[in-house]
Amino acid sequence: MTTKQVSNWENKRTDESRMVEDKLRDAGLERVDAYRYNSASLRVRVIDKRFESISREKRDEIVEPFIDRLPPSTQADIVTLVLLAPSELEQPSETFREFMLNTEFENPSPSML
Amino acid sequence: MQPKTSHDFLKVAEQRLNAAEALLSADLTLDAQYVAGYAVECSLKALILEKTAPADRPDTLLRISSGATMHKLETLFQELRTLGVRLTPDLAKRMRRFDWTTDLRYETGRRNRGETRGFLRTCVEIRNWVKGQLS
Numbered sequence: 447m448t449t450k451q452v453s454n455w456e457n458k459r460t461d462e463s464r465m466v467e468d469k470l471r472d473a474g475l476e477r478v479d480a481y482r483y484n485s486a487s488l489r490v491r492v493i494d495k496r497f498e499s500i501s502r503e504k505r506d507e508i509v510e511p512f513i514d515r516l517p518p519s520t521q522a523d524i525v526t527l528v529l530l531a532p533s534e535l536e537q538p539s540e541t542f543r544e545f546m547l548n549t550e551f552e553n554p555s556p557s558m559l
Numbered sequence: 560m561q562p563k564t565s566h567d568f569l570k571v572a573e574q575r576l577n578a579a580e581a582l583l584s585a586d587l588t589l590d591a592q593y594v595a596g597y598a599v600e601c602s603l604k605a606l607i608l609e610k611t612a613p614a615d616r617p618d619t620l621l622r623i624s625s626g627a628t629m630h631k632l633e634t635l636f637q638e639l640r641t642l643g644v645r646l647t648p649d650l651a652k653r654m655r656r657f658d659w660t661t662d663l664r665y666e667t668g669r670r671n672r673g674e675t676r677g678f679l680r681t682c683v684e685i686r687n688w689v690k691g692q693l694s
Contacts, residue, residue: 483633484633484634484636484637485637485640485641486633486636486637486639486640486645486646487633487636487637501671502656502674503674506655506656510652513652513655518648519645521648521651521652522645522646522647522648522650522651523651524651524655525632525633525636525646525651525654525655526633526655526658527655527656543658543660543662543663543666546660546662547658550660555628555631556628557633557634557637
């Protein structure tokens, strides 16, 4: 018998975060993961091959128009947005900051309240 | 001296912002971002204190002034949410690009100048948003 290993963040998914995943996937983004970190923060990670070799600014330009279509209250809670190319998942990111962001996404530190 | 009031925290934010501008002028872009992040942290703490009932402020001051987790902006947003304060969608959009943590202290090198200008612009927007809500 095999058991599927669930990532630390996966049990933090909510109906709202699933809606975000669905809407962004429907918009054509390849892989979208989202969960509610706390009452004020929805974390979203998008992994898409179009992000290969382009800047964070260009990645934002691809994703933000789709976030703009989400309900305003949902938009206002998305304060963490991790944008990665597939190759950046397979090998450590070139910058320490990206590495830390993805590590925190995968292993959310305990929420205080 | 340890800030005690919302206006004290905003004063610290102003000073960090000025320091960040000076660092950017010297092309120390990464250092500018690192220092600027504290301007956002202190602005949010100013708003938390402002929105807290006067009787509860001493306990809140103690809580927000200690512990590594109170450097986490998401934690401060959560504190604000319990006080009925929500970011505007525009500010949230800015925060999505504002990937500041105290871990920046371990980074070396420089950041893109334009990105750093945007980073500091976010600090100013947050500072202004908070300032507009202080009595």
